[in-house]
Each structure stands twice: as structure tokens, then as C-alpha cells.
Amino acid sequence: MSRPQPDYKTPGMMLRAEHLTKTYRVAAKEPGVVGALRHLVRRTYREVQAVRDVSFSVEAGEFVGFVGANGAGKTTTLKMLSGLIRPSEGTVSVSGQDPFRRQKAFLRQITLVMGQKQQLIWDLPAQDSLRINAAVYEIDPPEAKRRIGELAEMLEVSSLLKQPVRKLSLGERMKCELLAALLHRPQILFLDEPTLGLDINAQEAIRNFLRQYNQTFAATVLLTSHYMADITALCSRVLLIHEGQLIYDGALADIVQRFAPYRELEIRLAEPRTSEELETFGEVANLDGLSVRLIVDRSKVRDAVVRVFEELKPTDLYVKEPAIERIIGPLLKGQGLGPSDG
Amino acid sequence: MTRMRRFCRAFAAELVTAFALTTTYRAELLLWALSGTLPIILMGVWSEAARTGEMPYSPAEMARYFVAVLFVRQMTFVWVIWEFEEQVVSGTLSHALLRPIDPVWNYVANHLAERIVRLPIVFGLVGLCFALYPSAIFVPSPSAIALTILAVLASFTVRFALQYTFAMMCFATERASSVEGLSFAAFVFLSGMLAPLDLYPSWVATLAGWTPFPYLIYVPARILIGEPVAIWHSFGVLTGWAVLLIVTQRCLWWWGLNRYTGMGA
Numbered sequence: 001m002s003r004p005q006p007d008y009k010t011p012g013m014m015l016r017a018e019h020l021t022k023t024y025r026v027a028a029k030e031p032g033v034v035g036a037l038r039h040l041v042r043r044t045y046r047e048v049q050a051v052r053d054v055s056f057s058v059e060a061g062e063f064v065g066f067v068g069a070n071g072a073g074k075t076t077t078l079k080m081l082s083g084l085i086r087p088s089e090g091t092v093s094v095s096g097q098d099p100f101r102r103q104k105a106f107l108r109q110i111t112l113v114m115g116q117k118q119q120l121i122w123d124l125p126a127q128d129s130l131r132i133n134a135a136v137y138e139i140d141p142p143e144a145k146r147r148i149g150e151l152a153e154m155l156e157v158s159s160l161l162k163q164p165v166r167k168l169s170l171g172e173r174m175k176c177e178l179l180a181a182l183l184h185r186p187q188i189l190f191l192d193e194p195t196l197g198l199d200i201n202a203q204e205a206i207r208n209f210l211r212q213y214n215q216t217f218a219a220t221v222l223l224t225s226h227y228m229a230d231i232t233a234l235c236s237r238v239l240l241i242h243e244g245q246l247i248y249d250g251a252l253a254d255i256v257q258r259f260a261p262y263r264e265l266e267i268r269l270a271e272p273r274t275s276e277e278l279e280t281f282g283e284v285a286n287l288d289g290l291s292v293r294l295i296v297d298r299s300k301v302r303d304a305v306v307r308v309f310e311e312l313k314p315t316d317l318y319v320k321e322p323a324i325e326r327i328i329g330p331l332l333k334g335q336g337l338g339p340s341d342g
Numbered sequence: 343m344t345r346m347r348r349f350c351r352a353f354a355a356e357l358v359t360a361f362a363l364t365t366t367y368r369a370e371l372l373l374w375a376l377s378g379t380l381p382i383i384l385m386g387v388w389s390e391a392a393r394t395g396e397m398p399y400s401p402a403e404m405a406r407y408f409v410a411v412l413f414v415r416q417m418t419f420v421w422v423i424w425e426f427e428e429q430v431v432s433g434t435l436s437h438a439l440l441r442p443i444d445p446v447w448n449y450v451a452n453h454l455a456e457r458i459v460r461l462p463i464v465f466g467l468v469g470l471c472f473a474l475y476p477s478a479i480f481v482p483s484p485s486a487i488a489l490t491i492l493a494v495l496a497s498f499t500v501r502f503a504l505q506y507t508f509a510m511m512c513f514a515t516e517r518a519s520s521v522e523g524l525s526f527a528a529f530v531f532l533s534g535m536l537a538p539l540d541l542y543p544s545w546v547a548t549l550a551g552w553t554p555f556p557y558l559i560y561v562p563a564r565i566l567i568g569e570p571v572a573i574w575h576s577f578g579v580l581t582g583w584a585v586l587l588i589v590t591q592r593c594l595w596w597w598g599l600n601r602y603t604g605m606g607a
Binding site: 024079082083084085086102104107108110111112114117119121123124128129131132133134135136137138 | 348351352354355356358359362363366367432433434436437439440441442443599600602603604
């Protein structure tokens with residue numbers, strides 16, 4: 001059966017997924033000795049749809065965040081986009097090519113960084129892995145030396161390249177991983193949890209570097225991360241995936257409009273009030289002395305503000321959008337997005 | 343730069359790094375080499391048997407044969423299935439698949455680098471054998487040395503291709519090395535590692551002739567010690583097996599990639 005061919009010719013389109021679906025066949029085995037014996041005699045399998053009918057496109061130079069809980073389908077999608085696994089259904093085009101064919105021209109254009117898996121050789125200095133990458137990606141030695149110097153300076157790892165990788169800290173190792181992954185100057189970056197387990201300073205350094213790389217080389221970046229700070233700092237656009245399905249594709253700022261139909265009222269009271277008194281204005285999210293934070297339905301904000309001024313006589317009042325973290329947080333924990341689930 | 347030159351540069355970089363890595367693991371390599379000294383034990387057993395019983399070999403000839411077996415076995419040792427299995431199970435194969443060079447060249451480079459580092463250890467073991475059995479000392483002729491190098495290269499190629507073909511089963515089962523163990527049992531029995539094949543019953547020797555195994559140890563060992571061997575026939579069989587296995591491996595490779603899930607990564 002022939003698959004529908006996506007339109008590769010849209011100007012500026014770097015990446016396009018259409019009705020992408022991936023189904024895994026997983027052995028179903030009951031625990032214990034009886035389960036093991038039964039499995040030995042008669043194997044049973046179940047089908048797990050890791051990704052279901054996902055469609056989106058990314059333009060050249062975009063920095064897109066890919067957000068979802070563990071097992072939501074982020075990594076499976078990245079694997080299909082990078083050509084590691086073949087989609088069960090649907091089509092994918094990256095830079096006008098079918099990733100699964102893994103042609104050399106395609107592989108030279110992309111990189112996949114996995115926070116949990118390293119490509120550097122553990123017992124040798126990073127320099128050795130870089131030498132292989134330079135040769136494999138056909139970068140002339142003087143050019144490779146120049147690029148290594150440039151990237152090492154950006155990542156602040158110049159003094160670490162001659163140390164065995166196993167002697168480096170997690171943050172230093174990830175910086176060297178990025179150096180190795182970007183030495184061939186890929187135009188498309190698939191980054192799967194690149195800041196996983198790093199301390200705040202290292203996360204910040206990686207973020208700054210990625211921003212700089214994206215701007216300097218106009219690279220297209222698809223980033224998954226469990227740290228919302230990564231997403232909010234780097235991505236203007238977000239793809240939300242939940243149980244294998246894409247539930248949001250749009251601007252990060254618009255998530256608030258779409259998934260949080262409420263505002264937050266931060267009030268500085270003139271005199272102490274009880275929770276019961278305050279609940280007539282909205283849901284009390286926090287009450288600490290004279291400071292109170294209320295959650296109010298977006299359609300009722302105007303009335304609530306008027307009433308607060310009239311009845312509570314506050315010394316200060318702010319109307320705020322809820323923080324992105326507070327909206328996406330439940331999704332990252334696998335709880336969905338509540339009543340607003342799209 | 344031509345395509346071949348670019349490939350050679352990439353392979354040379356793989357080889358240099360593999361060499362650096364092998365020297366890092368030199369103690370482990372020494373232990374691996376020592377674990378492959380079964381022929382020294384068999385040399386003692388069979389030399390004694392040749393001294394006391396009726397054999398077509400004298401004790402010195404028998405000892406010489408097993409010295410040659412030791413050398414060929416050490417120089418054609420292959421472990422690619424364990425490396426590949428570990429990469430598939432842990433998901434680190436994913437990185438290798440995303441580089442614009444076939445992963446097999448990394449495994450080949452690792453084996454070649456290991457062989458270079460192993461060579462002095464092998465010569466040390468051969469020296470030990472000669473010290474234990476001075477009557478076994480022999481100096482191969484230049485033509486025997488040249489033919490042995492070719493035979494060892496051909497044997498290594500077939501062994502590598504055979505094990506790498508079995509390694510493709512990793513795409514279907516997580517323990518392909520266990521399945522390969524069956525092939526290894528046949529290899530040990532039919533390759534002439536336990537005894538010269540002309541001591542086997544004729545039907546076993548005939549059966550062995552239908553497999554690649556006698557050409558992997560027995561034939562190169564006989565070439566090294568200067569015993570008569572059907573050279574053209576042997577190299578023809580080795581070439582045939584190499585081609586068959588490489589074609590089979592490539593087919594299974596593409597089949598496997600369709601099944602690959604990049605688990606753990």
C-alpha cells in the first residue's frame with residue numbers, strides 16, 4: 001500500500017510529520033513462576049500505541065519545545081524524526097528527506113542528543129571521540145580543530161577535552177556531548193532531555209549555549225525537557241503531547257489562554273481575613289498573613305476586582321496570568337490538563 | 343577527496359581510537375588471551391597420547407599442530423556479537439546508527455586494534471609452548487608465513503561474518519549470543535581445535551567439510567606447520583562462505599532495522 005506523500009516543497013519547511021503513529025508489540029507476561037512458565041509455552045503480546053496520529057511541521061530556524069509526561073510519546077516521536085525507527089503509519093519528512101532511509105546527506109544534517117545516553121567513549125578523553133567524529137563527518141583536520149576550539153570556548157570546556165570522560169562531572173560531560181554532537185554543524189537538532197540531572201548552573205550554561213547555537217547557525221531545534229525553565233527560556237513554540245496524542249501546538253504564551261481559563265489575583269490586605277471570608281471572591285490558592293492569592297475564573301475577574309476593592313480595601317492588588325509551569329506541571333506529572341484538556 | 347580516501351580517513355580514525363581504547367584495557371586483554379589457551383592443554387594430552395599409542399602423528403608433530411592451532415585461534419578470535427548485543431539492549435546502537443558510516447567498521451576497527459595489541463601476548467604464549475615442548479620448535483618457511491597470513495585473514499573474515507550474522511538475531515531476541523553458542527559448539531568440535539580432523543571418523547570429517555569450520559582453524563594451522571593442504575580449494579571455500587555470510591548479514595541487517603525500537607534510548 002502506497003503512503004500519501006507529504007508536500008516537501010513548502011518554502012522554509014524543515015520538518016513535517018503527518019499522521020505519525022507508532023505501535024509497539026510488547027510481550028505480555030504475568031509475574032511469578034507460573035507466569036514465566038505460561039509465557040514459555042504460549043507467548044502473548046499486546047500492542048501499545050506510543051504515538052497516535054501526530055501531525056505538525058516546523059520551519060527552518062524554529063526552536064520548538066516538545067512537552068509531555070514520561071511515556072507520553074516524546075522520545076518515540078524524536079526517534080521517528082531522526083530515522084532511528086520506522087513509523088507504523090504516517091509520513092515524516094526532515095529537510096525534504098525520509099529519515100528512515102538514513103542517507104549520508106541526511107545524517108550530516110541532523111544530530112540527536114540524549115541526556116540519558118552518551119556517545120563519548122567513556123574511558124578515553126573527549127578529544128578521541130571528537131577526532132572520530134571529525135573524520136566520519138568528513139571535516140578537514142584544520143577546520144575540525146577550529147570548530148572544536150570555537151565550540152569548546154562557547155561551552156567553556158577547552159581545558160576538559162584531554163581528560164578521560166569518566167573523570168568529568170555530569171554537567172561537563174553533557175557539554176562535551178553537545179560539542180561532539182554539534183561538531184559537524186547540524187542544521188537540525190533533536191535534543192532529548194539534554195539538561196537531565198544537571199545542577200542549575202549547568203542547566204543555565206547549556207541553555208545559553210543552545211540559544212547561541214540556534215541564533216548563530218539558524219538551526220532548527222526540537223527540544224524535550226522535564227525542566228520547564230528550559231522550555232520557557234528557549235522555546236517560543238510548544239508541542240504538548242499526552243498519551244501519544246498531540247493536544248496543543250502553538251505559541252508558549254497562548255498556552256495560558258488555551259489551558260488556563262482563570263487569572264490569579266495577588267492581594268495585599270489592609271487587615272487579616274479568614275479563608276472563609278475570602279472564598280466569596282474566588283478560590284484561595286494561598287493565604288499568608290496579609291498576603292493572599294486568589295484563583296478567579298477569567299470571565300469573573302472584573303467583578304471580583306471591583307468587589308475586592310469595595311469590600312476588602314486592599315493596600316495592593318495585581319491581576320496575573322498563571323505561571324506556565326503551573327499549567328504544564330500537571331501534564332508533566334501525567335495528570336493531563338483537567339477540564340481544559342484539548 | 344575521493345570517496346575511498348574519505349572512508350580510509352574515517353576508518354583510520356576509528357582504528358587509532360580503538361587502539362587507544364585497547365591499550366587502556368590491556369590487563370583485561372591479557373586475561374582474555376590467557377583464557378584461550380585450551381590448545382596448550384590439548385597439546386599436552388595429545389602429545390602424550392601420540393607417545394604411548396598408535397597415531398599418524400609423532401609427539402613433536404602433535405605439539406607443533408597445537409602450537410599452530412593456538413596461534414590461529416588467538417589471531418582469529420571474534421567477539422562482535424557481545425558488543426552488538428550490549429549496544430542493542432542498552433540502546434547505544436542508536437548513536438552508531440545516526441553516524442554516516444556503517445557501525446560494522448567500528449567493530450572491525452576494534453577487532454583489528456585488539457589484534458595488534460594481542461600479538462605480543464600470542465608470541466609469548468607460543469614461546470611458552472616451545473619452552474614446555476622444545477621438540478615442537480619449528481621455523482615456518484617464508485611461503486608458509488605468507489599463506490598463513492592470508493589464511494588467518496580469510497578465517498577471521500568468515501568468523502567475523504558468521505558471528506555478526508548471528509548478532510542480527512539481537513533484533514528479535516535480547517540474547518542472541520546464547521543462540522550463537524550452538525554454532526560455537528560446532529565450531530570447537532569441527533574446526534580441528536580439539537584434535538586434528540584426520541583423527542576423526544571419516545564421516546565426521548566429511549560432515550565437517552560441508553561447514554566452514556575446518557577452514558577456520560585446521561587448514562590455517564596445517565599451512566603454518568607446512569603440512570599439505572588443498573590451498574585453492576580451501577581459499578575458494580572460505581571466499582564462498584564469506585560472500586554467503588556477508589549477503590545474509592546485509593539482508594538480516596535491513597530486516598532488523600525495521601524491527602529496531604531503540605529501547606533504553
